[in-house]
Amino acid sequence: MPSTVVTLGVMETMPTGPSGETIDTPRHRALGSDSRVTILRAVRAADGGLTAADVAAGTGQHLSTTRTHLERLVEAGLLVKARASGGLPGRPAWRYRATGDGPVPAPYRSLTVALLEHLAPVGGDVREAAGRIGQDWGRHLAAADPDGDDPIAAVTRVLDGLGFDPAVQPDPGDGRTRVHLHTCPFLDLVGQNPDAMCGLHAGVIRGVLEQRGAPAGETILEPFGAPTACVVHLPRLAPADPDGTR
Structure with a gap:
Protein backbone atom coordinates (compact mmCIF):
# COMPACT_ATOMS: atom_id res chain seq x y z
CA MET A 1 0.00 0.00 0.00
CA PRO A 2 1.27 3.52 -0.70
CA SER A 3 2.15 5.65 2.29
CA THR A 4 0.78 9.16 2.83
CA VAL A 5 2.85 12.14 3.90
CA VAL A 6 1.26 15.32 5.25
CA THR A 7 3.60 18.31 5.35
CA LEU A 8 2.28 21.69 6.44
CA GLY A 9 -1.15 21.04 5.00
CA VAL A 10 0.04 19.54 1.68
CA MET A 11 -0.85 15.87 1.48
CA GLU A 12 0.93 13.63 -1.00
CA THR A 13 0.61 9.88 -1.46
CA MET A 14 3.99 8.21 -1.71
CA PRO A 15 3.99 5.38 -4.28
CA THR A 16 5.54 2.07 -3.28
CA GLY A 17 7.31 -0.63 -5.23
CA PRO A 18 6.52 -4.36 -5.34
CA SER A 19 8.44 -4.97 -2.10
CA GLY A 20 6.69 -2.17 -0.25
CA GLU A 21 9.59 0.28 -0.53
CA THR A 22 8.75 3.95 -1.04
CA ILE A 23 9.50 5.24 -4.54
CA ASP A 24 11.31 8.55 -4.32
CA THR A 25 9.99 10.85 -7.05
CA PRO A 26 11.03 14.43 -7.93
CA ARG A 27 7.64 15.64 -6.69
CA HIS A 28 8.06 14.12 -3.26
CA ARG A 29 11.68 15.19 -3.01
CA ALA A 30 10.56 18.75 -3.77
CA LEU A 31 8.06 18.54 -0.91
CA GLY A 32 10.75 17.32 1.48
CA SER A 33 11.55 20.94 2.29
CA ASP A 34 9.26 22.84 4.68
CA SER A 35 10.15 26.07 2.88
CA ARG A 36 9.04 24.72 -0.49
CA VAL A 37 5.80 23.38 0.97
CA THR A 38 5.10 26.81 2.45
CA ILE A 39 5.79 28.42 -0.93
CA LEU A 40 3.59 25.92 -2.75
CA ARG A 41 0.74 26.56 -0.35
CA ALA A 42 1.09 30.34 -0.82
CA VAL A 43 1.07 30.08 -4.62
CA ARG A 44 -1.92 27.74 -4.57
CA ALA A 45 -3.84 30.27 -2.48
CA ALA A 46 -3.16 33.10 -4.95
CA ASP A 47 -5.62 32.85 -7.83
CA GLY A 48 -3.52 34.97 -10.15
CA GLY A 49 -0.18 33.44 -9.20
CA LEU A 50 2.80 35.12 -7.53
CA THR A 51 6.17 36.47 -8.59
CA ALA A 52 9.35 35.49 -6.78
CA ALA A 53 9.36 38.95 -5.18
CA ASP A 54 5.79 38.38 -3.93
CA VAL A 55 6.78 35.06 -2.39
CA ALA A 56 9.96 36.43 -0.83
CA ALA A 57 8.01 39.31 0.74
CA GLY A 58 5.40 36.94 2.11
CA THR A 59 7.81 34.37 3.53
CA GLY A 60 10.69 36.60 4.57
CA GLN A 61 13.16 34.51 2.57
CA HIS A 62 15.98 35.98 0.52
CA LEU A 63 14.94 36.53 -3.10
CA SER A 64 17.63 34.27 -4.57
CA THR A 65 16.68 31.46 -2.17
CA THR A 66 13.02 31.91 -3.09
CA ARG A 67 13.81 31.67 -6.81
CA THR A 68 15.71 28.43 -6.22
CA HIS A 69 12.78 26.91 -4.35
CA LEU A 70 10.30 28.04 -7.00
CA GLU A 71 12.35 26.53 -9.81
CA ARG A 72 12.57 23.24 -7.90
CA LEU A 73 8.77 23.19 -7.65
CA VAL A 74 8.51 23.92 -11.40
CA GLU A 75 10.91 21.06 -12.19
CA ALA A 76 8.77 18.75 -10.04
CA GLY A 77 5.65 19.70 -11.99
CA LEU A 78 3.94 21.35 -9.03
CA LEU A 79 4.16 24.90 -10.39
CA VAL A 80 4.17 26.43 -13.85
CA LYS A 81 5.68 29.80 -14.71
CA ALA A 82 5.08 32.43 -17.38
CA ARG A 83 5.88 36.10 -17.85
CA ALA A 84 2.87 38.13 -16.69
CA SER A 85 3.13 41.42 -18.52
CA GLY A 86 0.20 43.36 -17.11
CA GLY A 87 -0.91 43.84 -20.71
CA LEU A 88 2.27 45.69 -21.70
CA PRO A 89 5.05 44.57 -24.08
CA GLY A 90 8.49 43.66 -22.75
CA ARG A 91 9.99 40.93 -20.60
CA PRO A 92 8.54 41.19 -17.09
CA ALA A 93 9.28 38.99 -14.10
CA TRP A 94 8.20 35.36 -14.00
CA ARG A 95 4.86 34.70 -12.34
CA TYR A 96 4.26 31.26 -10.83
CA ARG A 97 0.95 29.42 -10.60
CA ALA A 98 0.01 25.99 -9.30
CA THR A 99 -0.62 23.33 -11.92
CA GLY A 100 -3.98 21.64 -12.23
CA ASP A 101 -4.70 17.95 -12.55
CA GLY A 102 -2.77 17.68 -15.80
CA PRO A 103 -2.86 18.91 -19.39
CA VAL A 104 -6.08 18.75 -21.38
CA PRO A 105 -5.79 16.60 -24.52
CA ALA A 106 -5.60 18.82 -27.59
CA PRO A 107 -4.90 18.52 -31.31
CA TYR A 108 -1.43 19.31 -32.63
CA ARG A 109 0.20 18.22 -29.38
CA SER A 110 2.90 16.18 -31.11
CA LEU A 111 3.64 19.15 -33.38
CA THR A 112 4.12 21.37 -30.34
CA VAL A 113 6.46 18.89 -28.67
CA ALA A 114 8.51 18.71 -31.86
CA LEU A 115 8.67 22.51 -31.97
CA LEU A 116 10.08 22.68 -28.45
CA GLU A 117 12.69 20.07 -29.31
CA HIS A 118 13.66 22.06 -32.41
CA LEU A 119 13.90 25.40 -30.63
CA ALA A 120 15.86 24.16 -27.60
CA PRO A 121 19.31 24.06 -29.28
CA VAL A 122 18.76 27.03 -31.59
CA GLY A 123 19.52 29.83 -29.13
CA GLY A 124 18.64 33.47 -29.65
CA ASP A 125 15.21 34.87 -28.85
CA VAL A 126 13.12 31.74 -28.47
CA ARG A 127 9.88 33.68 -27.95
CA GLU A 128 10.37 35.59 -31.20
CA ALA A 129 11.22 32.44 -33.16
CA ALA A 130 8.22 30.58 -31.73
CA GLY A 131 6.04 33.60 -32.50
CA ARG A 132 6.98 33.51 -36.19
CA ILE A 133 6.13 29.81 -36.37
CA GLY A 134 2.87 30.48 -34.54
CA GLN A 135 1.90 33.19 -37.04
CA ASP A 136 2.32 30.77 -39.94
CA TRP A 137 0.29 28.20 -38.03
CA GLY A 138 -2.44 30.75 -37.21
CA ARG A 139 -2.75 31.85 -40.84
CA HIS A 140 -3.12 28.22 -41.89
CA LEU A 141 -5.78 27.51 -39.26
CA ALA A 142 -7.74 30.66 -40.13
CA ALA A 143 -7.61 29.90 -43.86
CA ALA A 144 -9.21 26.52 -43.13
CA ASP A 145 -12.07 28.24 -41.25
CA PRO A 146 -14.87 29.11 -43.71
CA ASP A 147 -17.16 30.89 -41.24
CA GLY A 148 -17.01 34.54 -42.22
CA ASP A 149 -14.36 37.21 -41.98
CA ASP A 150 -14.90 38.66 -38.48
CA PRO A 151 -11.41 38.55 -36.95
CA ILE A 152 -12.49 38.28 -33.30
CA ALA A 153 -14.85 35.42 -34.06
CA ALA A 154 -12.10 33.72 -36.06
CA VAL A 155 -9.64 34.07 -33.17
CA THR A 156 -12.08 32.57 -30.67
CA ARG A 157 -12.97 29.68 -32.99
CA VAL A 158 -9.31 28.81 -33.54
CA LEU A 159 -8.50 29.06 -29.83
CA ASP A 160 -11.55 26.97 -28.98
CA GLY A 161 -10.49 24.34 -31.49
CA LEU A 162 -7.07 24.16 -29.82
CA GLY A 163 -8.69 23.62 -26.41
CA PHE A 164 -8.20 27.01 -24.73
CA ASP A 165 -11.87 27.55 -23.73
CA PRO A 166 -11.86 31.24 -24.80
CA ALA A 167 -14.42 33.80 -23.61
CA VAL A 168 -14.72 37.32 -25.02
CA GLN A 169 -15.00 39.88 -22.24
CA PRO A 170 -17.20 43.01 -22.11
CA ASP A 171 -15.66 46.06 -23.77
CA PRO A 172 -13.87 48.08 -21.05
CA GLY A 173 -14.26 51.23 -23.12
CA ASP A 174 -10.76 51.54 -24.56
CA GLY A 175 -11.59 50.06 -27.95
CA ARG A 176 -9.63 46.86 -27.35
CA THR A 177 -11.14 43.41 -27.06
CA ARG A 178 -9.99 41.04 -24.33
CA VAL A 179 -10.36 37.28 -24.50
CA HIS A 180 -9.94 35.13 -21.40
CA LEU A 181 -8.39 31.69 -21.90
CA HIS A 182 -9.72 29.52 -19.10
CA THR A 183 -7.81 26.37 -20.06
CA CYS A 184 -4.27 25.78 -21.28
CA PRO A 185 -4.13 22.41 -23.05
CA PHE A 186 -0.33 22.64 -23.13
CA LEU A 187 0.25 23.55 -19.48
CA LEU A 200 3.84 30.34 -30.07
CA HIS A 201 0.28 30.95 -28.88
CA ALA A 202 0.57 34.73 -29.28
CA GLY A 203 1.86 34.13 -32.80
CA VAL A 204 -1.12 31.91 -33.62
CA ILE A 205 -3.48 34.73 -32.64
CA ARG A 206 -1.56 37.27 -34.73
CA GLY A 207 -1.61 34.89 -37.69
CA VAL A 208 -5.39 34.53 -37.49
CA LEU A 209 -5.82 38.31 -37.39
CA GLU A 210 -3.48 38.79 -40.35
CA GLN A 211 -5.33 36.20 -42.41
CA ARG A 212 -8.57 38.08 -41.73
CA GLY A 213 -6.99 41.38 -42.80
CA ALA A 214 -6.92 42.85 -39.29
CA PRO A 215 -3.98 44.59 -37.56
CA ALA A 216 -2.02 42.19 -35.38
CA GLY A 217 1.00 44.13 -34.12
CA GLU A 218 -0.54 45.21 -30.81
CA THR A 219 -1.71 41.72 -29.84
CA ILE A 220 -0.56 40.74 -26.35
CA LEU A 221 -0.92 37.39 -24.60
CA GLU A 222 -0.79 38.05 -20.85
CA PRO A 223 -0.15 34.84 -18.88
CA PHE A 224 -2.15 34.69 -15.63
CA GLY A 225 -3.64 38.09 -16.45
CA ALA A 226 -6.88 37.26 -14.65
CA PRO A 227 -7.43 35.22 -11.48
CA THR A 228 -8.61 32.15 -13.40
CA ALA A 229 -7.38 32.81 -16.93
CA CYS A 230 -4.68 34.04 -19.24
CA VAL A 231 -5.75 37.19 -21.11
CA VAL A 232 -5.43 38.00 -24.80
CA HIS A 233 -5.41 41.75 -25.50
CA LEU A 234 -6.44 42.23 -29.13
CA PRO A 235 -5.63 45.43 -31.04
CA ARG A 236 -8.20 48.11 -31.74
CA LEU A 237 -10.25 46.95 -34.69
CA ALA A 238 -12.23 49.25 -36.95
CA PRO A 239 -15.99 48.68 -36.75
CA ALA A 240 -17.52 46.69 -39.57
CA ASP A 241 -19.34 48.52 -42.37
CA PRO A 242 -22.95 47.60 -43.07
CA ASP A 243 -21.86 45.37 -45.97
CA GLY A 244 -19.67 43.35 -43.58
CA THR A 245 -16.34 44.80 -44.68
CA ARG A 246 -13.95 46.90 -42.55
Missing part, protein backbone atom coordinates in the same frame (compact mmCIF):
# COMPACT_ATOMS: atom_id res chain seq x y z
CA ASP A 188 2.90 20.90 -18.89
CA LEU A 189 4.78 22.07 -21.99
CA VAL A 190 4.57 25.66 -20.77
CA GLY A 191 6.43 24.44 -17.70
CA GLN A 192 9.23 23.13 -19.93
CA ASN A 193 9.66 26.29 -21.99
CA PRO A 194 7.25 29.10 -21.08
CA ASP A 195 8.75 31.72 -23.40
CA ALA A 196 8.47 29.42 -26.41
CA MET A 197 4.95 28.25 -25.65
CA CYS A 198 3.51 31.68 -24.86
CA GLY A 199 5.28 33.11 -27.91
Whole structure:
Protein backbone atom coordinates (compact mmCIF):
# COMPACT_ATOMS: atom_id res chain seq x y z
CA MET A 1 0.00 0.00 0.00
CA PRO A 2 1.27 3.52 -0.70
CA SER A 3 2.15 5.65 2.29
CA THR A 4 0.78 9.16 2.83
CA VAL A 5 2.85 12.14 3.90
CA VAL A 6 1.26 15.32 5.25
CA THR A 7 3.60 18.31 5.35
CA LEU A 8 2.28 21.69 6.44
CA GLY A 9 -1.15 21.04 5.00
CA VAL A 10 0.04 19.54 1.68
CA MET A 11 -0.85 15.87 1.48
CA GLU A 12 0.93 13.63 -1.00
CA THR A 13 0.61 9.88 -1.46
CA MET A 14 3.99 8.21 -1.71
CA PRO A 15 3.99 5.38 -4.28
CA THR A 16 5.54 2.07 -3.28
CA GLY A 17 7.31 -0.63 -5.23
CA PRO A 18 6.52 -4.36 -5.34
CA SER A 19 8.44 -4.97 -2.10
CA GLY A 20 6.69 -2.17 -0.25
CA GLU A 21 9.59 0.28 -0.53
CA THR A 22 8.75 3.95 -1.04
CA ILE A 23 9.50 5.24 -4.54
CA ASP A 24 11.31 8.55 -4.32
CA THR A 25 9.99 10.85 -7.05
CA PRO A 26 11.03 14.43 -7.93
CA ARG A 27 7.64 15.64 -6.69
CA HIS A 28 8.06 14.12 -3.26
CA ARG A 29 11.68 15.19 -3.01
CA ALA A 30 10.56 18.75 -3.77
CA LEU A 31 8.06 18.54 -0.91
CA GLY A 32 10.75 17.32 1.48
CA SER A 33 11.55 20.94 2.29
CA ASP A 34 9.26 22.84 4.68
CA SER A 35 10.15 26.07 2.88
CA ARG A 36 9.04 24.72 -0.49
CA VAL A 37 5.80 23.38 0.97
CA THR A 38 5.10 26.81 2.45
CA ILE A 39 5.79 28.42 -0.93
CA LEU A 40 3.59 25.92 -2.75
CA ARG A 41 0.74 26.56 -0.35
CA ALA A 42 1.09 30.34 -0.82
CA VAL A 43 1.07 30.08 -4.62
CA ARG A 44 -1.92 27.74 -4.57
CA ALA A 45 -3.84 30.27 -2.48
CA ALA A 46 -3.16 33.10 -4.95
CA ASP A 47 -5.62 32.85 -7.83
CA GLY A 48 -3.52 34.97 -10.15
CA GLY A 49 -0.18 33.44 -9.20
CA LEU A 50 2.80 35.12 -7.53
CA THR A 51 6.17 36.47 -8.59
CA ALA A 52 9.35 35.49 -6.78
CA ALA A 53 9.36 38.95 -5.18
CA ASP A 54 5.79 38.38 -3.93
CA VAL A 55 6.78 35.06 -2.39
CA ALA A 56 9.96 36.43 -0.83
CA ALA A 57 8.01 39.31 0.74
CA GLY A 58 5.40 36.94 2.11
CA THR A 59 7.81 34.37 3.53
CA GLY A 60 10.69 36.60 4.57
CA GLN A 61 13.16 34.51 2.57
CA HIS A 62 15.98 35.98 0.52
CA LEU A 63 14.94 36.53 -3.10
CA SER A 64 17.63 34.27 -4.57
CA THR A 65 16.68 31.46 -2.17
CA THR A 66 13.02 31.91 -3.09
CA ARG A 67 13.81 31.67 -6.81
CA THR A 68 15.71 28.43 -6.22
CA HIS A 69 12.78 26.91 -4.35
CA LEU A 70 10.30 28.04 -7.00
CA GLU A 71 12.35 26.53 -9.81
CA ARG A 72 12.57 23.24 -7.90
CA LEU A 73 8.77 23.19 -7.65
CA VAL A 74 8.51 23.92 -11.40
CA GLU A 75 10.91 21.06 -12.19
CA ALA A 76 8.77 18.75 -10.04
CA GLY A 77 5.65 19.70 -11.99
CA LEU A 78 3.94 21.35 -9.03
CA LEU A 79 4.16 24.90 -10.39
CA VAL A 80 4.17 26.43 -13.85
CA LYS A 81 5.68 29.80 -14.71
CA ALA A 82 5.08 32.43 -17.38
CA ARG A 83 5.88 36.10 -17.85
CA ALA A 84 2.87 38.13 -16.69
CA SER A 85 3.13 41.42 -18.52
CA GLY A 86 0.20 43.36 -17.11
CA GLY A 87 -0.91 43.84 -20.71
CA LEU A 88 2.27 45.69 -21.70
CA PRO A 89 5.05 44.57 -24.08
CA GLY A 90 8.49 43.66 -22.75
CA ARG A 91 9.99 40.93 -20.60
CA PRO A 92 8.54 41.19 -17.09
CA ALA A 93 9.28 38.99 -14.10
CA TRP A 94 8.20 35.36 -14.00
CA ARG A 95 4.86 34.70 -12.34
CA TYR A 96 4.26 31.26 -10.83
CA ARG A 97 0.95 29.42 -10.60
CA ALA A 98 0.01 25.99 -9.30
CA THR A 99 -0.62 23.33 -11.92
CA GLY A 100 -3.98 21.64 -12.23
CA ASP A 101 -4.70 17.95 -12.55
CA GLY A 102 -2.77 17.68 -15.80
CA PRO A 103 -2.86 18.91 -19.39
CA VAL A 104 -6.08 18.75 -21.38
CA PRO A 105 -5.79 16.60 -24.52
CA ALA A 106 -5.60 18.82 -27.59
CA PRO A 107 -4.90 18.52 -31.31
CA TYR A 108 -1.43 19.31 -32.63
CA ARG A 109 0.20 18.22 -29.38
CA SER A 110 2.90 16.18 -31.11
CA LEU A 111 3.64 19.15 -33.38
CA THR A 112 4.12 21.37 -30.34
CA VAL A 113 6.46 18.89 -28.67
CA ALA A 114 8.51 18.71 -31.86
CA LEU A 115 8.67 22.51 -31.97
CA LEU A 116 10.08 22.68 -28.45
CA GLU A 117 12.69 20.07 -29.31
CA HIS A 118 13.66 22.06 -32.41
CA LEU A 119 13.90 25.40 -30.63
CA ALA A 120 15.86 24.16 -27.60
CA PRO A 121 19.31 24.06 -29.28
CA VAL A 122 18.76 27.03 -31.59
CA GLY A 123 19.52 29.83 -29.13
CA GLY A 124 18.64 33.47 -29.65
CA ASP A 125 15.21 34.87 -28.85
CA VAL A 126 13.12 31.74 -28.47
CA ARG A 127 9.88 33.68 -27.95
CA GLU A 128 10.37 35.59 -31.20
CA ALA A 129 11.22 32.44 -33.16
CA ALA A 130 8.22 30.58 -31.73
CA GLY A 131 6.04 33.60 -32.50
CA ARG A 132 6.98 33.51 -36.19
CA ILE A 133 6.13 29.81 -36.37
CA GLY A 134 2.87 30.48 -34.54
CA GLN A 135 1.90 33.19 -37.04
CA ASP A 136 2.32 30.77 -39.94
CA TRP A 137 0.29 28.20 -38.03
CA GLY A 138 -2.44 30.75 -37.21
CA ARG A 139 -2.75 31.85 -40.84
CA HIS A 140 -3.12 28.22 -41.89
CA LEU A 141 -5.78 27.51 -39.26
CA ALA A 142 -7.74 30.66 -40.13
CA ALA A 143 -7.61 29.90 -43.86
CA ALA A 144 -9.21 26.52 -43.13
CA ASP A 145 -12.07 28.24 -41.25
CA PRO A 146 -14.87 29.11 -43.71
CA ASP A 147 -17.16 30.89 -41.24
CA GLY A 148 -17.01 34.54 -42.22
CA ASP A 149 -14.36 37.21 -41.98
CA ASP A 150 -14.90 38.66 -38.48
CA PRO A 151 -11.41 38.55 -36.95
CA ILE A 152 -12.49 38.28 -33.30
CA ALA A 153 -14.85 35.42 -34.06
CA ALA A 154 -12.10 33.72 -36.06
CA VAL A 155 -9.64 34.07 -33.17
CA THR A 156 -12.08 32.57 -30.67
CA ARG A 157 -12.97 29.68 -32.99
CA VAL A 158 -9.31 28.81 -33.54
CA LEU A 159 -8.50 29.06 -29.83
CA ASP A 160 -11.55 26.97 -28.98
CA GLY A 161 -10.49 24.34 -31.49
CA LEU A 162 -7.07 24.16 -29.82
CA GLY A 163 -8.69 23.62 -26.41
CA PHE A 164 -8.20 27.01 -24.73
CA ASP A 165 -11.87 27.55 -23.73
CA PRO A 166 -11.86 31.24 -24.80
CA ALA A 167 -14.42 33.80 -23.61
CA VAL A 168 -14.72 37.32 -25.02
CA GLN A 169 -15.00 39.88 -22.24
CA PRO A 170 -17.20 43.01 -22.11
CA ASP A 171 -15.66 46.06 -23.77
CA PRO A 172 -13.87 48.08 -21.05
CA GLY A 173 -14.26 51.23 -23.12
CA ASP A 174 -10.76 51.54 -24.56
CA GLY A 175 -11.59 50.06 -27.95
CA ARG A 176 -9.63 46.86 -27.35
CA THR A 177 -11.14 43.41 -27.06
CA ARG A 178 -9.99 41.04 -24.33
CA VAL A 179 -10.36 37.28 -24.50
CA HIS A 180 -9.94 35.13 -21.40
CA LEU A 181 -8.39 31.69 -21.90
CA HIS A 182 -9.72 29.52 -19.10
CA THR A 183 -7.81 26.37 -20.06
CA CYS A 184 -4.27 25.78 -21.28
CA PRO A 185 -4.13 22.41 -23.05
CA PHE A 186 -0.33 22.64 -23.13
CA LEU A 187 0.25 23.55 -19.48
CA ASP A 188 2.90 20.90 -18.89
CA LEU A 189 4.78 22.07 -21.99
CA VAL A 190 4.57 25.66 -20.77
CA GLY A 191 6.43 24.44 -17.70
CA GLN A 192 9.23 23.13 -19.93
CA ASN A 193 9.66 26.29 -21.99
CA PRO A 194 7.25 29.10 -21.08
CA ASP A 195 8.75 31.72 -23.40
CA ALA A 196 8.47 29.42 -26.41
CA MET A 197 4.95 28.25 -25.65
CA CYS A 198 3.51 31.68 -24.86
CA GLY A 199 5.28 33.11 -27.91
CA LEU A 200 3.84 30.34 -30.07
CA HIS A 201 0.28 30.95 -28.88
CA ALA A 202 0.57 34.73 -29.28
CA GLY A 203 1.86 34.13 -32.80
CA VAL A 204 -1.12 31.91 -33.62
CA ILE A 205 -3.48 34.73 -32.64
CA ARG A 206 -1.56 37.27 -34.73
CA GLY A 207 -1.61 34.89 -37.69
CA VAL A 208 -5.39 34.53 -37.49
CA LEU A 209 -5.82 38.31 -37.39
CA GLU A 210 -3.48 38.79 -40.35
CA GLN A 211 -5.33 36.20 -42.41
CA ARG A 212 -8.57 38.08 -41.73
CA GLY A 213 -6.99 41.38 -42.80
CA ALA A 214 -6.92 42.85 -39.29
CA PRO A 215 -3.98 44.59 -37.56
CA ALA A 216 -2.02 42.19 -35.38
CA GLY A 217 1.00 44.13 -34.12
CA GLU A 218 -0.54 45.21 -30.81
CA THR A 219 -1.71 41.72 -29.84
CA ILE A 220 -0.56 40.74 -26.35
CA LEU A 221 -0.92 37.39 -24.60
CA GLU A 222 -0.79 38.05 -20.85
CA PRO A 223 -0.15 34.84 -18.88
CA PHE A 224 -2.15 34.69 -15.63
CA GLY A 225 -3.64 38.09 -16.45
CA ALA A 226 -6.88 37.26 -14.65
CA PRO A 227 -7.43 35.22 -11.48
CA THR A 228 -8.61 32.15 -13.40
CA ALA A 229 -7.38 32.81 -16.93
CA CYS A 230 -4.68 34.04 -19.24
CA VAL A 231 -5.75 37.19 -21.11
CA VAL A 232 -5.43 38.00 -24.80
CA HIS A 233 -5.41 41.75 -25.50
CA LEU A 234 -6.44 42.23 -29.13
CA PRO A 235 -5.63 45.43 -31.04
CA ARG A 236 -8.20 48.11 -31.74
CA LEU A 237 -10.25 46.95 -34.69
CA ALA A 238 -12.23 49.25 -36.95
CA PRO A 239 -15.99 48.68 -36.75
CA ALA A 240 -17.52 46.69 -39.57
CA ASP A 241 -19.34 48.52 -42.37
CA PRO A 242 -22.95 47.60 -43.07
CA ASP A 243 -21.86 45.37 -45.97
CA GLY A 244 -19.67 43.35 -43.58
CA THR A 245 -16.34 44.80 -44.68
CA ARG A 246 -13.95 46.90 -42.55
